[in-house]
Amino acid sequence: MFVAIRLRGTRGIKQGIADAMTMLNLHRKFFCSLVKNDQSSKGMLVKVKDYVTWGEASEESIRILLETKAEKDPRDNKKIKKFFRLHPPKGGFRARGIKAPYGQKGDLGYRGEKINDLLKRMSL
Template sequence: MKVAVVRVRGTVNVDGRIKTTLDLLKIKYKNNCNVVELDDTYKGMINKVNSYVTYGSIDKETFKAMLLNRGEILSQNEPKDAGTEKINDKTIKSLNPKFNSVDEFVDAFFENKAKLSDINLKLPFRLTPPTKGFEKKGIKIPYTQGGALGNRKTAINDLLKRMM
């Protein structure tokens, strides 16, 4: 199962071990998002940083929209930080001939037959703050109590659509 992990809280006064774990999840700054396979390793990492992130299972439609709207591909001719390209069918096919379209890549990714690195994707997804804000009680309260932190299950898709 693929899980989207979004960093909700900032970088000030973060414990060193938590900061390292957030760096390993590739969500260094607020409103950064990464999509990972939920295995034992990532479960432990997400539990450790539970008070700084929100997460939930992402569906194919939302992931495809996030790829097209917010995904960037590192250009192959330039140094690592020089430039990026937007994702479309043409760029996917030129980077990896196995995939003829974005839909094929998304299907292969959800079946664990492809990785985000197969198309040279720049991680993390840099999202904007959500339209109409996070939940009513703020970013320091768990989602189950009306806040923004923790497991949202499938409600993460609504949040990601507001952040694109």
């Protein structure tokens, strides 16, 4: 299962990218959602790679996320919302921030298992 976190805002986004963000439940900056590991989800994540970071989360990170950030749906008390609101990362972003890919000392795009470190810093 992937965890996707939106790092950039809505200004100047093309309609196709905005639609993919909506399907991923990433409506605002610093929203996080759990995404299935299938071809259609991977395609959407690759399409929004310039606005989102994602990776494979450990079971411990998902458990902490559900315990600390899960909100109940006001329409149905038995369900939780499909997204999580996070804080900006404690200690800030990497050297080039949210304007460069992860491989070039930025924070955007695929980061693999390193998403767990970012989740811990953002869920405090």
